[in-house]
Amino acid sequence: MIRFLTAGESHGDKLIGILEGIPANLKIDKGYINYELSRRQKGYGRSERMSIESDKVQITSGIEDNITTGAPISLVIDNLAKEIKSNEFLQPRPGHADLAGLIKYNQKNAKNILERASARETAMRTAIGAICKIFLSNFGIKIFSHVISISDVESNYNYYESESELDFALAENSILRMIDSNAEQIAKERIDFGFEEGFTLGGKVELIIKNVPVGIGSHIQWDRRLDGKIAQAMMSIPGVKSVEIGLGEKIKNYHGNFSNDEIYYSENRGYYRKTNFAGGIEGGISNGEDIVIRITMKPIPTQKKPLKTVNIVTKEDTIAFAQRSDVCAIVPLSIVAEAMAAIVISESFIDKFSGDSMEEIKSNFINYQNYVDKR
Ligand SMILES: Cc1cc2nc3c(=O)[nH]c(=O)nc-3n(C[C@H](O)[C@H](O)[C@H](O)COP(=O)(O)O)c2cc1C
Numbered sequence: 306m307i308r309f310l311t312a313g314e315s316h317g318d319k320l321i322g323i324l325e326g327i328p329a330n331l332k333i334d335k336g337y338i339n340y341e342l343s344r345r346q347k348g349y350g351r352s353e354r355m356s357i358e359s360d361k362v363q364i365t366s367g368i369e370d371n372i373t374t375g376a377p378i379s380l381v382i383d384n385l386a387k388e389i390k391s392n393e394f395l396q397p398r399p400g401h402a403d404l405a406g407l408i409k410y411n412q413k414n415a416k417n418i419l420e421r422a423s424a425r426e427t428a429m430r431t432a433i434g435a436i437c438k439i440f441l442s443n444f445g446i447k448i449f450s451h452v453i454s455i456s457d458v459e460s461n462y463n464y465y466e467s468e469s470e471l472d473f474a475l476a477e478n479s480i481l482r483m484i485d486s487n488a489e490q491i492a493k494e495r496i497d498f499g500f501e502e503g504f505t506l507g508g509k510v511e512l513i514i515k516n517v518p519v520g521i522g523s524h525i526q527w528d529r530r531l532d533g534k535i536a537q538a539m540m541s542i543p544g545v546k547s548v549e550i551g552l553g554e555k556i557k558n559y560h561g562n563f564s565n566d567e568i569y570y571s572e573n574r575g576y577y578r579k580t581n582f583a584g585g586i587e588g589g590i591s592n593g594e595d596i597v598i599r600i601t602m603k604p605i606p607t608q609k610k611p612l613k614t615v616n617i618v619t620k621e622d623t624i625a626f627a628q629r630s631d632v633c634a635i636v637p638l639s640i641v642a643e644a645m646a647a648i649v650i651s652e653s654f655i656d657k658f659s660g661d662s663m664e665e666i667k668s669n670f671i672n673y674q675n676y677v678d679k680r
């Protein structure tokens with residue numbers, strides 16, 4: 306079983322993470338974890354906070370000479386931006402955790418809520434996800450993502466028509482991680498306008514997970530369904546408001562004969578489908594096709610032109626506090642989503658091929674692959 310916890314405030318000293326359940330004898334490249342952290346810091350539309358931070362991980366347990374021991378892995382990332390403009394936040398921002406959190410935790414200052422609600426915490430999730438990605442890469446599993454829209458500017462790229470890994474490489478090197486460079490230019494101008502006018506923008510990200518074997522997740526109990534676990538993990542990212550798998554929301558427009566994937570068999574490939582409307586999951590179980598996930602994020606709640614709110618001391622009408630903030634965080638969202646996907650797939654993978662060392666899991670995996678080949 307994989308589980309993890311994070312701790313730390315946005316402007317506190319450090320972020321802390323504990324990851325348990327990664328088997329022993331997995332080789333970890335710390336440089337790769339730092340590379341993933343740097344990917345999360347990129348992207349057009351972020352606040353100047355990202356030019357202050359330079360996220361690097363320290364590994365404080367569970368790894369000896371770059372190899373996991375099976376013990377809990379503990380991780381630390383320093384915060385460099387520790388200063389806050391004001392120490393008292395009495396004007397809760399619509400759309401952030403401020404007011405509901407203040408009431409729930411009986412606090413007098415929204416600072417005690419927003420510091421933990423901040424998506425700064427997703428830096429630690431990215432580091433934890435990077436370790437899971439390394440684990441999955443031992444079994445050929447790869448996770449790609451790209452941005453499919455910023456606000457209503459849509460990238461003219463369709464996974465169902467093209468699935469070349471070269472396309473994803475294009476996204477990797479562009480400022481908004483969009484494969485369609487024309488759409489990216491328009492989206493960039495929109496973000497510039499947001500900066501000038503003081504509003505923020507949401508958007509949508511697509512993830513493609515390749516080489517997940519058939520049989521991860523289960524139909525037998527609600528909390529073992531892989532699609533359910535993916536949805537929970539994606540919705541746990543601050544700002545995410547919807548999750549789709551496969552055709553997702555569009556599936557309602559099709560009849561049953563064009564929305565389910567017909568099954569074929571060949572000596573070489575075994576069972577396969579010519580379409581992937583299901584997005585690689587049927588009955589909560591991976592079916593061996595690519596897993597396709599799309600998530601939508603709302604526009605950032607903190608805005609230069611703030612919305613109306615109420616002062617929690619005087620109860621008078623006022624406007625929300627406006628502080629340094631991202632204008633658009635869809636690029637970091639895509640990286641955090643990759644990390645969360647890696648954690649969930651690793652968890653269900655280890656559940657299926659259980660073992661305490663890499664050798665044990667690999668042996669179980671190979672046995673199972675031999676069995677699947679004969680089906
Ligand atoms: C990578 C990332 C960066 C974010 N940056 C900001 C930000 O600068 N300012 C802000 O108000 N919200 C930001 N958010 C969104 C808030 O954290 C989120 O809206 C808030 O915690 C409330 O949660 P909810 O929108 O899921 O209800 C960011 C989210 C992510 C994933």
Ligand SMILES: C=C(O[C@@H]1CC(C(=O)O)=C[C@@H](OP(=O)(O)O)[C@H]1O)C(=O)O
Binds near residue numbers: 358
């Ligand atoms: C610090 C990060 O994101 C932050 C998430 C965030 C929020 O309210 O969620 C608010 C901003 O922080 P600050 O108030 O210091 O400008 C973002 O920069 C990060 O992604 O590392």
